[in-house]
Amino acid sequence: MRGQSSTLELTPAQHSVVEQPWDARTLVTAGAGAGKTTTLTHRLEHLNRAEELSASEILVLSFSRAAVRELRDRVDRLAKTSRSVRAQTFDGWALAVLRQADPGREDLEGASFDDRIAMATEAIAAGVLDSFEFGPPAHVVIDEVQDLVGVRRAMVETLLAEYRDNCGFTVVGDAAQSVYGFQIQDADERAWETNRFFGWIRESFPEDLVEVTLSENFRARTEEARIALPLGPRLQSLPKGRAEATTEACGILDDLRGLLDSTPDFGDLSDLFVQQSLRIPDLSTAILCRDNGQVLWLSDRLRHAGIPHGIQRSPRSRPVPPWVAWLLEQGGGAVIDEQRFKSLVEGASLHGADLAQLWRSLRRVASAPRSRLDLAALRRAVAEGRMPEELTIGRSPDLLLSTVHRAKGLEFDRVLVATDDVTGRPYGDDPDLPAEARLLYVAMTRARDDLFRLSLPRWRRISKGGRLTFPVDRWWLGGVKDYQRNGLEALETDVDHAVPAGAGTADFAAPDVQWYLRDRVGFGDEVELRLLHELPMAEDETPPYAILHGETMIGEASAGFRRDLLRVLRVNRAWELRRGYPQVITGLRVDAVETVAGSSAVAERAGLGDTGVWIAPRLCGLGRFRWSCGAEEGNSVS
Numbered sequence: 001m002r003g004q005s006s007t008l009e010l011t012p013a014q015h016s017v018v019e020q021p022w023d024a025r026t027l028v029t030a031g032a033g034a035g036k037t038t039t040l041t042h043r044l045e046h047l048n049r050a051e052e053l054s055a056s057e058i059l060v061l062s063f064s065r066a067a068v069r070e071l072r073d074r075v076d077r078l079a080k081t082s083r084s085v086r087a088q089t090f091d092g093w094a095l096a097v098l099r100q101a102d103p104g105r106e107d108l109e110g111a112s113f114d115d116r117i118a119m120a121t122e123a124i125a126a127g128v129l130d131s132f133e134f135g136p137p138a139h140v141v142i143d144e145v146q147d148l149v150g151v152r153r154a155m156v157e158t159l160l161a162e163y164r165d166n167c168g169f170t171v172v173g174d175a176a177q178s179v180y181g182f183q184i185q186d187a188d189e190r191a192w193e194t195n196r197f198f199g200w201i202r203e204s205f206p207e208d209l210v211e212v213t214l215s216e217n218f219r220a221r222t223e224e225a226r227i228a229l230p231l232g233p234r235l236q237s238l239p240k241g242r243a244e245a246t247t248e249a250c251g252i253l254d255d256l257r258g259l260l261d262s263t264p265d266f267g268d269l270s271d272l273f274v275q276q277s278l279r280i281p282d283l284s285t286a287i288l289c290r291d292n293g294q295v296l297w298l299s300d301r302l303r304h305a306g307i308p309h310g311i312q313r314s315p316r317s318r319p320v321p322p323w324v325a326w327l328l329e330q331g332g333g334a335v336i337d338e339q340r341f342k343s344l345v346e347g348a349s350l351h352g353a354d355l356a357q358l359w360r361s362l363r364r365v366a367s368a369p370r371s372r373l374d375l376a377a378l379r380r381a382v383a384e385g386r387m388p389e390e391l392t393i394g395r396s397p398d399l400l401l402s403t404v405h406r407a408k409g410l411e412f413d414r415v416l417v418a419t420d421d422v423t424g425r426p427y428g429d430d431p432d433l434p435a436e437a438r439l440l441y442v443a444m445t446r447a448r449d450d451l452f453r454l455s456l457p458r459w460r461r462i463s464k465g466g467r468l469t470f471p472v473d474r475w476w477l478g479g480v481k482d483y484q485r486n487g488l489e490a491l492e493t494d495v496d497h498a499v500p501a502g503a504g505t506a507d508f509a510a511p512d513v514q515w516y517l518r519d520r521v522g523f524g525d526e527v528e529l530r531l532l533h534e535l536p537m538a539e540d541e542t543p544p545y546a547i548l549h550g551e552t553m554i555g556e557a558s559a560g561f562r563r564d565l566l567r568v569l570r571v572n573r574a575w576e577l578r579r580g581y582p583q584v585i586t587g588l589r590v591d592a593v594e595t596v597a598g599s600s601a602v603a604e605r606a607g608l609g610d611t612g613v614w615i616a617p618r619l620c621g622l623g624r625f626r627w628s629c630g631a632e633e634g635n636s637v638s
């Protein structure tokens, strides 16, 4: 996000962290906006320049991809020597360790993220890092350690314990901001995990742990942006027992809600003046919601009002930009040098990109001897989802809709905290009040200047799982009656990647569609899904849907989408198709055009060369069902 200066004066406390020797063990704790991430970026620069650690000797881990990107952007802006130091997510690093330990390992594809982390932990405990070309890291840097729980916590503890004699670390976190609910389902286990890593660090390195607390706040530039900060220390020191923590959190939550009520209400989104104030360019604004149902509902409203906005992607989402497909198509499976790379990407519209930086990043995933790049290895990295953060599509729209979880570590000029009846009373049957309080605290501490409330109506008819006979793991839109089905959330996996768009159709040729996607389709464009015929693809799927951009078919809905759609439509076990399938699904938008990898034979048959990569749209938003081919029903979600 914006607002970071590369010339800011560090405080003495920040300096004391930055200038520790490479083998020091440092724990930094602080409240929101106290400059933890900033300190880390300077620390990386110091380790690299003054302590002379090379990029390969410094391991930088963070929880979410948004945080990784934020850290990387800040290091880039600081722009001295440490640019080549790369931040990774825990999941990304675990996979890289497993791949490097055994490139032929076949049990990774079907393994869950948590399974891979557990496998990597086992490998680290068995000393696998010693066998790597660059050996184990000399220094480990971790941001947001308050979220380090479960298998990821165990992996980091194993790493730091295994190399305790020759590895320093700098870990930073704020116990008041630990919001990791989706990682651990059980409330008792969550209570037990909270802040456990802080305790482990203190107990494991009692002799030489350097502990520094940063106490200033640099983010909030106005009184209203500062209102929640005084509650940080209370949240940091919640009692350990679940019952006591709940009682204390209940009071904090009341205080936070009272403070939020005292902020100005942003107004009704149907008001033209309110809409206009969301269009102010160059003012970064986030609308922070407690769940994706709220995000989708708001996105639908903004779409109807024609207000450009982005939806924050899942932390695991990693779309690869279209120029990578171009590079692979042009270069085949060759091994190329930097000169050849530059000439190949000339036609790929990479205006303003730092080609030298891209080359270095590409070589990190697909290096070949004598400073060259192995394009076959690059294709494998795309297929296996191993592209590093800096080679994935990022964006910072002026207006971002996000859950609070996904906005951790980020900051914005203006923040609107979405509130509804749920914010005013416990969430779910077994509310986790400490987690609720921390979530609201994180939301209320993201603003640099302006903090508002954005009131949502109580009844939005959008839910997840809930009343469905056949539950799906996505949001869907109901109606006044229980049996009504009006819409479904689009996920990043909803575009079929088995076949390139246009292949096998009479009206569109795959190479033409590729050109169209590259030249005509962009972030935020509206698309609709149209039923291709009435014959289901399988017993548990609907018939196929084409993805249309205007009148051009740019893809087909995936089997996963068709399955979930059928499950949502089947209101009970004896369901019969009375109303038919939705003829059209409107309201969806293009989140990105991305490079995808599939079968080489399929690509070749479609006239796209034999590298088996092509580009495809990625969708987002709330799709609304239309049962006939007429006009859209209703104006927006009500």
Ligand SMILES: Nc1ncnc2c1ncn2[C@@H]1O[C@H](COP(=O)(O)OP(=O)(O)OP(=O)(O)O)[C@@H](O)[C@H]1O
Binding pocket: 003, 004, 005, 008, 009, 010, 011, 014, 030, 031, 032, 033, 034, 035, 036, 037, 038, 039, 174, 177, 217, 218, 219, 408, 409, 410, 411, 445
């Ligand atoms: N010494 C400093 N002087 C001026 N501004 C600073 C200083 N340190 C940090 N900042 C600014 O303060 C803001 C918050 O810093 P940063 O994001 O590093 O805090 P944080 O502790 O990581 O926040 P959070 O935990 O809430 O995400 C940033 O805009 C950063 O540029």
